[in-house]
Amino acid sequence: MNDTERRVDRRWEFEDEHEFLEKLKALVDQGTPTDLLDVITPVPVPATEEILKMKRSPLRFFTLAGALSGLSLGFAFTIFTVFDWPLITGGKPLISLPPFIVIAFALTILLGSLASFAGFLILGRMPSIKKIQEPIEHDNMFIILLEGEAAQ
């Protein structure tokens, strides 16, 4: 796992993202194991994901789980309440789906978003107490970190 808390042996800093990408590509082509490499960048650089052969983020499963639970909760709760205390309002049927769709829709989006946010925090290992106390700054440089003894 790439984790910038591990021992760092080599560090390259670049002002320009093209030089940064060239060096990264060179390191990978030389045979440096990609799990020993990490980068710190001030902005996301999409090519990095390809060069480091990173897998697609599993965040989407959090989102799907949250959205589906919101959808089910929306219908389950509304239907439960009309059976718990059956009260006819406005001549509408007890289980009136159109209004319940509105509630379920809102809850789908709410729980989907909250689950995604939670997933992001979990997957990105945030908040990290250590990094809050001693922040790692990039100073607007594109940085490559190589850990391990066999630094090329």
Place this chain on the structure above:
Amino acid sequence: MASPRACFEKLEVDVLAAMGKPSLGFLVALAISATCFVVGLGLWGYQMLFGMGVAGIRHPVGWGVYITDFVFWVGIAHSGTLISAVLFLFRAKFRSRFNRSAEAMTIFAVMTAGLFPLIHLGRSWFAYWLFPYPNQRELWVNFRSPLVWDVFAVSTYLTVSAVFFFVGLVPDLAVVRARAVGIRKKLYAAFSLGWVGSAKQWVHYNQLYIFLAALATPLVISVHSVVSWDFAMSIVPGWHTTIFAPYFVAGAIFSGCAMVLTLMIPMRKILKLEDHISISHFESIAKILLFTSLIVSYAYVIEFALAFYSGHTFEIAHFTYRLLGDYWYLYALMVFCNVLLPLTLFARSLRRSLTFLFVMSIFVNIGMWLERFVIIVTSLAKEYDPYSWGTYVPSMVEVGITVGSFGLFFTLFLIFTKMLPVLAITEVKETAL
């Protein structure tokens, strides 16, 4: 050409300069808006003490300025989410200059809007009855009521907007933390959650942003649709019409874009951000303003046309009243501000004149506030039964509370400009690459 690093540094210095020591002008503006807010708050307390009778709401017009304000502020909020989420999905690059301030505007507008159902309740201390919780009354909330849909939709909107706002802020808080000292550094470090900017973090971050944008987009459409259904679910002529949902959404984006212009044109000048927000960026917002104005105009025309086409006595009577009745002058002003004035934006030179855009945005805000007022009050003033016809005049308490809501909004926004970077620094850096 300067290296990316030099561009980044300049951007950071310029944007963070805005967060420095407050100037006299800032303090005066803050004092004025805070005073308005406090006065509004006091008037609310007065209303709670002496009852809802101090407001102008009577039979038959049971919904007046408070509901107008509610719909107005929720509408303003929508533009922020449009700029953040919808324009992101459409890959419109100009959005990065506006989205931070627009998202902040969204949150403050929703917070302001959320006060109005409480104010309108009268017995605001019973507001918790609106939330579904097990209670000894053995009564659940009425999920078939549009007012309860509002509770869910607006709460969802506030939460999701807050999450979206915060997520966008995380890399920027790291930027602020790098340049801060002392206790400010510790605060910003805490709120930046220890953000590093490693490859893995960026991968998850980008996915999260896409999903939040994808989730927030249907929210833009659904929340104001739900608010419009507060009216459309009734059988009152002028309210019971199917076009309300898209019509209100377009109107919301329209008024929200106007508020973005009202806030950001002066802000750009005062905070000296001319290098980072260009006139072309404002022109893009002006185009959205024009487009949504056309949708709103279409809705006005169709409502009238179909009312007369249908031959329904009550529909025809209502629309005649709207055009020629007690509130005709408000209707005329509304048409001028929302339909006619924005047509001038077809001229490129006017789209690129910041003064013109600023003045227009004020008129549009007025026009859109009037639109909600006209819809609400004219429909209630003259319903089916002539015996119950009446009129409505807002009382000073209502006016004061409305002014107070503007005070709250601007107070929050002014504080925001001092505490957080007003431009999305990281996103602007990305577009500069």
Place this chain on the structure above:
Amino acid sequence: MTRSTNIPAIAGGVLFVLLAFFTSDASVLPALLMVAAVLQGLYALAAAAHLAEGKWILPARNTILSLHPLLLWLPIAFLAYSSNISIYGWTEHQTFWLSTPFFIARNVVMLLITWALAFSFSRAALAGSEKAGVLAVLYAFAFVFNQSFIAFDWVMTFDYPWISTLFGGYFFIEAMFLGLAALSFMAQKLITLGKAERGKTFMDVSTFIFGWSLLWAGQLFAQFLVIWYGNIPEEQLFLVRRIVDAPLRQLAICVPLFLFVIPFSTLLSRAAKASNAVMTVIASLVFIGVFIERLLFIIPVAEMNPFVVVLALVALGGPVANALWRGVTEDGASEAA
């Protein structure tokens, strides 16, 4: 348009006109509605992409812009259809707005204006002229009003005095939906010809369809909810006739199923958005769903002969499909994605 597209168009158009004259019911109306929607919707997408400077449409743009001769068939087809105007109940008690000559005239004029603007926009856009932007805006206006007239005049008057202010908006959203579905088919062909990239044009169209299905569902729901909730007898009759009793009830369920539930849930996955097979099914379902819906509007209020309905669809729709197919194949001047 070339000979290979003109001849089928003329043949199909003549067949349609003959069908319209020799029938006295509403049989040719569904075909007319579908083709008007697809043609105008495709142009609307081209105009919108032009104004937003969207690149996703470029490989298909020239083909779309060559369709304007077919738009000229619409006023002619409508004139032929209006030989059956007595199917509308209001013809028996005519008013200022709903009078036969005014009705026919305003719709023909509207269709001609839309054709003229589409023609001018095509010419300007293909020549790269600056006027194309202005013409795109004008076409967009014409499109919105034309589809609104189609909705309010051709369909809503059957149920007079029922009104739904959203009906016009609903029709032009469906028109663009159909345009997107047609674009999906075109994109598939363009990829096999090497004129477009799957990752860009095809994926973009699939993503649009994904989002548009949600937008469409929102409009359907908005209209349905207001009528259902108000429960007013005059309004409610429109829905009750169409969704309560079999077999219309089952047909009605197909509409949101084909136009929202299936596209939206399937296209959540990125792989589905990129797959030819999936998009073929979904785009087909979009066409079928809108067609079923148009039938549902008409069935309770006017007679139709199923055989003529299908024949009319082939007569008017066949040349459109043919023009699109040949357009992407023969067009050598397309810009790559």
